[in-house]
Amino acid sequence: MLADVVEYLVCPVCGADLAMADRGLLCPAGHTFDIARQGYANLLPGNARPGTADTPEMVRARDAFLGAGHFTSLAERLARSVASTVTGKACVLDAGAGTGHYLSRVLDRSPEAVGLALDISKHAVRRAARAHARLGAVVADLWRPLPLRDGAAMAIVNVFAPRNAAEFHRVLHDDGLLFTVTPSPGHLGSLVEPLGLLTVDERKTERTDAALAGYFKLDARQNVASEAVLTHAEVATLVAMGPSAHHVPADQLWARLESLPDPLPVPLCFVLSAFRRLD
Ligand SMILES: C[S@@+](CC[C@H](N)C(=O)[O-])C[C@H]1O[C@@H](n2cnc3c(N)ncnc32)[C@H](O)[C@@H]1O
Numbered sequence: 001m002l003a004d005v006v007e008y009l010v011c012p013v014c015g016a017d018l019a020m021a022d023r024g025l026l027c028p029a030g031h032t033f034d035i036a037r038q039g040y041a042n043l044l045p046g047n048a049r050p051g052t053a054d055t056p057e058m059v060r061a062r063d064a065f066l067g068a069g070h071f072t073s074l075a076e077r078l079a080r081s082v083a084s085t086v087t088g089k090a091c092v093l094d095a096g097a098g099t100g101h102y103l104s105r106v107l108d109r110s111p112e113a114v115g116l117a118l119d120i121s122k123h124a125v126r127r128a129a130r131a132h133a134r135l136g137a138v139v140a141d142l143w144r145p146l147p148l149r150d151g152a153a154m155a156i157v158n159v160f161a162p163r164n165a166a167e168f169h170r171v172l173h174d175d176g177l178l179f180t181v182t183p184s185p186g187h188l189g190s191l192v193e194p195l196g197l198l199t200v201d202e203r204k205t206e207r208t209d210a211a212l213a214g215y216f217k218l219d220a221r222q223n224v225a226s227e228a229v230l231t232h233a234e235v236a237t238l239v240a241m242g243p244s245a246h247h248v249p250a251d252q253l254w255a256r257l258e259s260l261p262d263p264l265p266v267p268l269c270f271v272l273s274a275f276r277r278l279d
């Protein structure tokens, strides 16, 4: 619930601490933010443009696919890694949380922690708000100052979402860890050519590290690979969830899928990295 994480939140207008008021969140300067019927708060400044937000269709697709359990091994590996850092009552921030799928698994494994799901898509946040009892969900932009107190998060989770190194550094506790998940080059291997998908850049991991340099240093890294047997409908969903969604129109995708077996084996390849804060 949002009440679990209010103590970590600050006002997006003036930066002062937020508190729970009658029907919303309130700062000492009188800035107020409604809590939606679904239990989330919108902390986007009035002039924000949610250009990169997931659409309702993308959110529905991701929810269905993740719910079917194809990324379970990744979620479990992430949850175990976070649980080894987070002990006692601490806040785990999921930056770009989507539907809250990964944060929920993390909270299952860290029974005293509370989770803050942050995403710019209100459609995603609406789902995240009901994903777990100890999870609070907030609409916010990762490219703006985050509505969190300095050092508020004992862990930050960032799964296929934008990374704001300076703000992650500010809101992460001195002893905390930042966990990132990125696709690695073999991801979706056999599908890339026949479906005309975008390939994962060979230097993707290197680029992630470079974007965090100056703020974080690598602490640990592991490859997480599995194979899923997916129906054509599931492949279509998976493509709709990723960067190729805007690249390959749905009708072309279905036409190309016709030449492939149904169901078919698909490699899923990720890199899970843990970063420590530099001083
Ligand atoms: C590929 S999805 C990953 C979602 C989730 N981590 C998962 O793996 O299921 C990327 C997410 O980042 C969010 N996003 C994109 N730009 C953002 C921004 N500037 N601020 C906050 N969230 C953003 C999208 O709305 C979407 O939910």
Ligand SMILES: [Zn+2]
Residues within 6 Å of the ligand: 011, 012, 013, 014, 015, 016, 027, 028, 029, 030, 031
């Ligand atoms: Zn304020």
